[in-house]
Amino acid sequence: ELFIDRPGSPVLVSRYLKNATEIDVDFISSSKKSVIAGISVHIEEAGTHSGDATMVLGPGRIDKETLNRIQDIVEKMRVNFNLSGLSNLQIAIKDNEIYVIELNARSSRSIPFVAKATGINWVDYGIKAMLGIDPDIKYSEAKAFFIKVPVFPFKRFRDMDVILGPEMKSTGEAMCCGETFQESMSKVIRIMKRDFKLKSVIITVNDMDKDEAIKIGRKLDKKGVKIYATPGTYSALKGAGIGATVVYRVKDLRSPGISEIIRNEDISMIINTPSESYGSIRDGFSIRNLGIKKDIPLITNIRFASELVDSILSGKGTQIRELGDYQ
Incomplete structure (x- = not known):
C-alpha cells in the first residue's frame, strides 16, 4: 500500500532486536571528562518504554568488561556531541554486542531514582559541569539493590490495554530497596497490591x-x-x-x-x-x-513474571529500613 500511495518514495525497513537487555545510563559531561552517575538495567526485554520499564540499579548487574565498553561509548558521546551537564544514554545488549538506542542530551526521569539510590546529588554535579566545573567524583556501584517500579492509571482508564510497548503509559513510579535483589524484588508485589x-x-x-x-x-x-x-x-x-x-x-x-x-x-x-x-x-x-x-496483579512480560515469582517464593521476610541504610 505504501508503494502505491507514494510511488518513488523511499521506505525504511528495520528489524526489531528481540530478547535484548535494555540499559539506561545516566551520566555527567564537562569540557574535560564524563562521569557515569548510574546504570539501570531493565528487567523487561528491550522494546518497553523506559518510563514503563522495571529497572534495577545494584551491584553485579553488569560485568567489568561491559562497564568499560559503556564508559568508552559515553566518553565518545561527550566528545563528538560536545555534551554538557546531565545526559541519558539508552542501549541494548544482545549476544555481547552493544547497540545504541538513543542519546538524550538532557536530564532523564531516572536521575531522581539514581540520586536517591546512591545518596548523591547528581543534579548539583550536573549544574556545576554546565558552569565549567569538572565533577570531582567517580562512578561507583550502588551498595544495595534498588528497583524502579512504574505505576499505571489502568484502574481509572479501563478501556486502555495494559500491554507495554514503546509508548509510555505510566503516570508515576515507586522505588523498592533491598540488600539482595530478591529482597528488593519481593517488595515490588506490595506496590502492585498491598495485601498480596x-x-x-x-x-x-x-x-x-x-x-x-x-x-x-x-x-x-x-x-x-x-x-x-x-x-x-x-x-x-x-x-x-x-x-x-x-x-x-x-x-x-x-x-x-x-x-x-x-x-x-x-x-x-x-x-x-x-x-x-x-x-x-x-x-x-x-x-x-x-x-x-x-x-x-497483572503481569504481561514473561521475564518480569519469572523474576517476580522467584522473589515471592523465596520466602525471605521483608525488612523495612531507612533509605540511608541501603546507601
Missing part, C-alpha cells in the same frame, strides 16, 4: 513464552499454588508434568470459563503475555480488563 497473598495463579502465554511458563509453573506447583491455564498453556504445563486446571477462552461455551474463574475465584495473580492471533488478542484484552477490575 499467593494462593492461585492464571497463566496464559503466547507460544514463545511457553518454555519459561513451564519453569514458572513447576516452581508454583512445587509450592502448592493452584494453577489455572488456558488450553494451549495448559497442554504445555500438563506435558511437563505440572498440575493445572484448564480454563476456557472468553467466547468458548465450555466451563469453567476464564471470565468465570476471575470473577468467582480468589485469584492472586494473572500472567498473560500477548499473542498476535485474532482470538488471542480479543481474549487477552478481556482477561486483562477483568483482572484490573478485580484488582488482581
Whole structure:
C-alpha cells in the first residue's frame, strides 16, 4: 500500500532486536571528562518504554568488561556531541554486542531514582559541569539493590490495554530497596497490591513464552499454588508434568470459563503475555480488563513474571529500613 500511495518514495525497513537487555545510563559531561552517575538495567526485554520499564540499579548487574565498553561509548558521546551537564544514554545488549538506542542530551526521569539510590546529588554535579566545573567524583556501584517500579492509571482508564510497548503509559513510579535483589524484588508485589497473598495463579502465554511458563509453573506447583491455564498453556504445563486446571477462552461455551474463574475465584495473580492471533488478542484484552477490575496483579512480560515469582517464593521476610541504610 505504501508503494502505491507514494510511488518513488523511499521506505525504511528495520528489524526489531528481540530478547535484548535494555540499559539506561545516566551520566555527567564537562569540557574535560564524563562521569557515569548510574546504570539501570531493565528487567523487561528491550522494546518497553523506559518510563514503563522495571529497572534495577545494584551491584553485579553488569560485568567489568561491559562497564568499560559503556564508559568508552559515553566518553565518545561527550566528545563528538560536545555534551554538557546531565545526559541519558539508552542501549541494548544482545549476544555481547552493544547497540545504541538513543542519546538524550538532557536530564532523564531516572536521575531522581539514581540520586536517591546512591545518596548523591547528581543534579548539583550536573549544574556545576554546565558552569565549567569538572565533577570531582567517580562512578561507583550502588551498595544495595534498588528497583524502579512504574505505576499505571489502568484502574481509572479501563478501556486502555495494559500491554507495554514503546509508548509510555505510566503516570508515576515507586522505588523498592533491598540488600539482595530478591529482597528488593519481593517488595515490588506490595506496590502492585498491598495485601498480596499467593494462593492461585492464571497463566496464559503466547507460544514463545511457553518454555519459561513451564519453569514458572513447576516452581508454583512445587509450592502448592493452584494453577489455572488456558488450553494451549495448559497442554504445555500438563506435558511437563505440572498440575493445572484448564480454563476456557472468553467466547468458548465450555466451563469453567476464564471470565468465570476471575470473577468467582480468589485469584492472586494473572500472567498473560500477548499473542498476535485474532482470538488471542480479543481474549487477552478481556482477561486483562477483568483482572484490573478485580484488582488482581497483572503481569504481561514473561521475564518480569519469572523474576517476580522467584522473589515471592523465596520466602525471605521483608525488612523495612531507612533509605540511608541501603546507601
